[in-house]
Amino acid sequence: MQNRVLLVEDDDELRQLLARYLTNQGFSVREAANGNDGLSLALGQNCDIVVLDIMLPDISGLDVLRSLRADTHLPVVLLTARGDETDRIVGFEVGADDYIPKPCNPRELVARLQALLRRIAWDQSVEVDAARTYGDLRVEPSHRRIYQNDKPVELTATEYEVLQVLLAHAGSVVRKTDLMQWALGRRLEAYDRTLDMHISNLRKKLGNDDPPRIETVRGLGYSYRVPR
Known part of the structure; x- marks a missing residue:
């Protein structure tokens, strides 16, 4: 089609x-x-x-x-x-x-x-058995939905992809080049701030935690910290 x-x-x-x-x-x-x-x-x-x-x-x-x-x-x-x-x-x-x-x-x-x-x-084609939880977040891949403390978080399609990659590697650093390729499907170009803007939006929508749940690892990329 x-x-x-x-x-x-x-x-x-x-x-x-x-x-x-x-x-x-x-x-x-x-x-x-x-x-x-x-x-x-x-x-x-x-x-x-x-x-x-x-x-x-x-x-x-x-x-x-x-x-x-x-x-x-x-x-x-x-x-x-x-x-x-x-x-x-x-x-x-x-x-x-x-x-x-x-x-x-x-x-x-x-x-x-x-x-x-x-x-x-x-x-949408991937079969999933159940939702997955990461601290206060619940991911329902079959519906492409994210819930925080049981309340829906309104994300764009790309924000959802970025967050999915970070959650899949929670606790580890995801290089910007890899995150760009895996979440946006293209190479990271010089002076391209697209990924940074999506990360900024995710931080706003998920709350300004201290320390931040999405940490910037200078010179490398980003890491998602699951709140306790």
């Missing part, structure tokens, strides 16, 4: 270019030229993943993302202006799973989408 992509981009030329390329790579593509139309299509469960431009003519892509996160865990890849660090940081705080700077390389976009969809599909 084809993966369904919703492409929300107001630049007609770029949207049509990306749509053609995605279609040629085997995706089923739906298009929206503004935020309201994109939001309606996404909430109507007409897609498996969203490619969302931040700069839209009616409502901003960030506002679209906020509305999506209130109702769905649909994976979202943002299209951001090259070099605009602020948009990327806010995007991750709101709940983006990944980003690509514009003008984007269609081949890289396809690779990012495929990596994200593969991780989700693999998790």
Whole structure:
């Protein structure tokens, strides 16, 4: 079955270019030229993943993302202006799973989408017997859900993947290069702060423990400490 992509981009030329390329790579593509139309299509469960431009003519892509996160865990890849660090940081705080700077390389976009969809599909295909607990956290892999003290923790698809890797290696250091590959499905590039932003969001959502449950091991990576 084809993966369904919703492409929300107001630049007609770029949207049509990306749509053609995605279609040629085997995706089923739906298009929206503004935020309201994109939001309606996404909430109507007409897609498996969203490619969302931040700069839209009616409502901003960030506002679209906020509305999506209130109702769905649909994976979202943002299209951001090259070099605009602020948009990327806010995007991750709101709940983006990944980003690509514009003008984007269609081949890289396809690779990012495929990596994200593969991780989700693999998790859903794995048979699990029961939930797993790590201190105050309970993981239900079959539903891709995390509970803290029996209360659900709202995570994006990528935040869930990052946390899963850290929990699987709790008490040990996971190198940033490995965590990037295992959780995001791509290599760690110089000056890429995507992983750091996801870690920051996880810390906020899981609480500011002292000492921190997700420890930064300088020069190496991250380690998850199970609270007692």
